[in-house]
Amino acid sequence: MAEIRLVEVTKRFGSNTAVDRINLTAQEKEFLVLVGPSGCGKTTTLRMIAGLEETTEGEVYIGNRMVNNVPPKDRDIAMVFQNYALYPHMSVYKNLAFGLKQRKFPRSEINLRVTEVAHMLGIKELLKRKPKELSGGQRQRVAMGRAIVRKPEVFLFDEPLSNLDAKLRVQMRGELGKLHRQLETTIVYVTHDQIEAMTLADRIVVMHNGIIMQSGAPMDVYNNPKNLFVAGFIGSPAMNFFDVRITAEKGTLRVNGDNFQLTIPAGLQDRFLQAKDRELVLGIRPEHIYDRSIKGSFAGGEPLKATVEVVEPIGSQVILLASCGSENLTACVDPQTRAKPNAAIEFLVDTNHLHLFDKQTEKAY
Amino acid sequence: MRMEAAKIRPGDVIAKTLIWVFLILVCIYCLIPFAWMLSTSLKTEAEAFRMPPTWIPLKLTVDSYIGIWVRKNFGIYFFNSTVISLATAALSTFFGALAGYGFSRFFFKGRRFLIGFFLATQMLPGVLLVGPYFKILSKVGLYDTRTGLIIAFLTICLPFSTWMMKGFIDKVPDELDQSAMVDGCSRLGIFFKIVLPIVAPGMVATILFAFLLAWGDLLWALCLTSSEPMITVTLGIARTVGEFRIIWPMLMAGSLVGGMPAIILYVFLQRLLVQGLTAGAVKE
Ligand SMILES: Nc1ncnc2c1ncn2[C@@H]1O[C@H](COP(=O)(O)OP(=O)(O)O)[C@@H](O)[C@H]1O
Ligand SMILES: [Mg+2]
Numbered sequence: 001m002a003e004i005r006l007v008e009v010t011k012r013f014g015s016n017t018a019v020d021r022i023n024l025t026a027q028e029k030e031f032l033v034l035v036g037p038s039g040c041g042k043t044t045t046l047r048m049i050a051g052l053e054e055t056t057e058g059e060v061y062i063g064n065r066m067v068n069n070v071p072p073k074d075r076d077i078a079m080v081f082q083n084y085a086l087y088p089h090m091s092v093y094k095n096l097a098f099g100l101k102q103r104k105f106p107r108s109e110i111n112l113r114v115t116e117v118a119h120m121l122g123i124k125e126l127l128k129r130k131p132k133e134l135s136g137g138q139r140q141r142v143a144m145g146r147a148i149v150r151k152p153e154v155f156l157f158d159e160p161l162s163n164l165d166a167k168l169r170v171q172m173r174g175e176l177g178k179l180h181r182q183l184e185t186t187i188v189y190v191t192h193d194q195i196e197a198m199t200l201a202d203r204i205v206v207m208h209n210g211i212i213m214q215s216g217a218p219m220d221v222y223n224n225p226k227n228l229f230v231a232g233f234i235g236s237p238a239m240n241f242f243d244v245r246i247t248a249e250k251g252t253l254r255v256n257g258d259n260f261q262l263t264i265p266a267g268l269q270d271r272f273l274q275a276k277d278r279e280l281v282l283g284i285r286p287e288h289i290y291d292r293s294i295k296g297s298f299a300g301g302e303p304l305k306a307t308v309e310v311v312e313p314i315g316s317q318v319i320l321l322a323s324c325g326s327e328n329l330t331a332c333v334d335p336q337t338r339a340k341p342n343a344a345i346e347f348l349v350d351t352n353h354l355h356l357f358d359k360q361t362e363k364a365y
Numbered sequence: 366m367r368m369e370a371a372k373i374r375p376g377d378v379i380a381k382t383l384i385w386v387f388l389i390l391v392c393i394y395c396l397i398p399f400a401w402m403l404s405t406s407l408k409t410e411a412e413a414f415r416m417p418p419t420w421i422p423l424k425l426t427v428d429s430y431i432g433i434w435v436r437k438n439f440g441i442y443f444f445n446s447t448v449i450s451l452a453t454a455a456l457s458t459f460f461g462a463l464a465g466y467g468f469s470r471f472f473f474k475g476r477r478f479l480i481g482f483f484l485a486t487q488m489l490p491g492v493l494l495v496g497p498y499f500k501i502l503s504k505v506g507l508y509d510t511r512t513g514l515i516i517a518f519l520t521i522c523l524p525f526s527t528w529m530m531k532g533f534i535d536k537v538p539d540e541l542d543q544s545a546m547v548d549g550c551s552r553l554g555i556f557f558k559i560v561l562p563i564v565a566p567g568m569v570a571t572i573l574f575a576f577l578l579a580w581g582d583l584l585w586a587l588c589l590t591s592s593e594p595m596i597t598v599t600l601g602i603a604r605t606v607g608e609f610r611i612i613w614p615m616l617m618a619g620s621l622v623g624g625m626p627a628i629i630l631y632v633f634l635q636r637l638l639v640q641g642l643t644a645g646a647v648k649e
Contacts, residue, residue, distance in 0.1 A: 050543075052543050052546065052547075072543075072546045072547045073546060073547065073548070073550070077547065078547060079543075079544070079547050081540045081543070081544060083538065083540060085538065085540035085541050087541060087544075087545075087559060088563060089562045089563050098545070098548050099547075099548035099549055102545075102550050102554070103549050146544075146548075150548075
């Protein structure tokens with residue numbers, strides 16, 4: 001079992017800085033998820049942990065060992081590649097056994113482990129097949145099996161589910177979580193899918209342009225995004241943003257938008273008071289906006305008038321795209337809503353969940 | 366029954382007929398020399414000179430086919446050609462694959478230039494190199510040896526093999542290498558255990574190229590060997606001409622037999638030229 005630590009790690013490709021002085025620790029047995037948009041440096045970070053890419057600056061530790069100069073095979077890691085990278089000329093059995101064979105395990109041990117893992121992943125019937133005779137989901141399992149048989153200290157996953165169809169992805173996501181509890185190893189998992197990140201992670205690390213924007217437990221990051229980027233990236237549908245200013249009148253703070261005004265509840269007043277006189281961005285999550293006409297759904301909060309533009313029922317909820325003055329907003333409301341396109345609507349905003357960001361520094365208050 | 370044939374327009378029929386006639390003519394054009402070789406090889410020496418010539422020999426005989434082995438040293442020639450061609454094919458393909466792997470995976474300084482340079486050497490006509498090679502091989506004592514000839518052929522084949530193997534290896538995703546690396550494989554291990562088996566079908570093309578080049582060569586054999594024990598099939602055939610006279614049936618028999626291994630190899634390996642070397646390896 002091992003902890004992974006990156007200290008001030010930078011990776012440059014020519015003049016392009018892919019990873020910029022990141023500090024990162026994955027605790028022993030932790031399921032750490034690196035999440036961020038495409039091109040933000042997730043894969044590069046993972047590959048530096050694996051030893052497939054040299055660091056330009058900084059140090060990588062696995063356990064207590066500095067591994068900067070240790071080749072991948074001696075790092076006691078296993079990696080699952082985004083495109084599976086199965087050996088096409090070998091049967092599934094041989095694919096699974098390859099790593100053990102390279103490490104000179106006795107044949108009986110190899111056989112035992114391969115059988116065990118094949119059983120665990122439900123691919124026992126496929127052992128004689130070649131990769132080209134497998135479906136996408138089966139290939140994915142084999143790729144994972146190839147990592148698991150080695151019983152390494154650390155698992156590295158690079159978007160392992162991104163090539164699967166939606167249903168299979170949800171299923172494999174569940175199995176991955178189960179697997180982690182079974183194996184009890186450190187996992188560093190890369191994905192651009194924030195739902196995958198939220199559901200799997202013990203801790204998520206949000207990256208952007210080679211920089212770590214925030215890390216923490218999924219719900220912490222969701223509830224308290226430290227900056228505009230994280231606020232907009234985590235959560236689906238994405239958080240609504242409005243350009244606002246704060247005014248104080250007779251001891252009560254208000255946010256003033258283009259076409260609305262909300263009173264800030266007492267609990268948030270102290271924190272938001274510092275933001276007075278600054279240009280600000282207000283963040284409201286779609287799930288914190290309610291349809292006022294639905295009886296008994298939500299009381300309290302502040303009213304917000306808008307015009308509905310699009311109504312998207314998704315079953316458990318209805319997503320409303322609306323405009324409020326010059327700004328657009330998204331609301332996830334109860335399916336009982338009778339909102340119609342091009343009709344006025346009155347929302348209730350749960351003001352206990354307001355987020356306020358500085359427009360210049362993009363930092364949260 | 367509806368008459369489907371009624372739908373065929375007269376224009377189509379004429380076009381089809383013309384195409385067929387043209388194709389048949391081309392076939393005849395290509396095959397006549399072979400038919401003539403076969404016919405002549407089965408004639409007596411006297412009949413070979415008969416005017417007007419006969420297509421079907423009046424007196425069928427396989428004397429020439431026996432003669433090339435008994436009266437000429439075709440056994441030795443075949444042995445030489447086989448050894449030289451197989452060695453050229455095997456070595457150039459193997460080293461071509463090694464070099465191609467290097468070019469495909471390592472990004473060193475001057476890489477692009479080197480690749481271009483490799484290909485540029487192919488533009489030089491072989492004749493230009495024969496002279497220098499004669500000198501060099503004489504100096505190092507490899508003149509008139511099979512080894513010398515193999516080395517010379519490798520010079521010609523290697524750039525081509527390298528270029529081709531690089532092309533095949535480029536199609537093998539780098540992730541397979543990396544996966545094997547994480548699995549505990551060395552670079553050379555990856556080459557032998559992962560890359561080579563995957564590109565094996567692609568190697569057929571380079572093997573064929575090198576083999577045929579070496580087997581069919583006359584120029585280099587002529588210039589770089591001299592003694593009877595080193596003579597290759599092509600040189601042997603050439604030498605049936607003009608010692609005192611041309612024994613046409615024997616010349617034709619030798620040519621036909623000499624062409625066989627190349628044809629057999631081609632038919633044999635061609636079936637291995639399959640598509641989809643890396644099917645199932647990665648998800649595109
Ligand atoms: N081998 C490479 N050579 C040059 N640039 C690279 C290389 N690998 C990645 N990059 C660049 O580094 C940045 C981060 O890439 P990557 O880590 O693959 O992003 P992600 O996995 O988050 O999508 C990108 O701008 C990409 O173009
Ligand atoms: Mg990536």
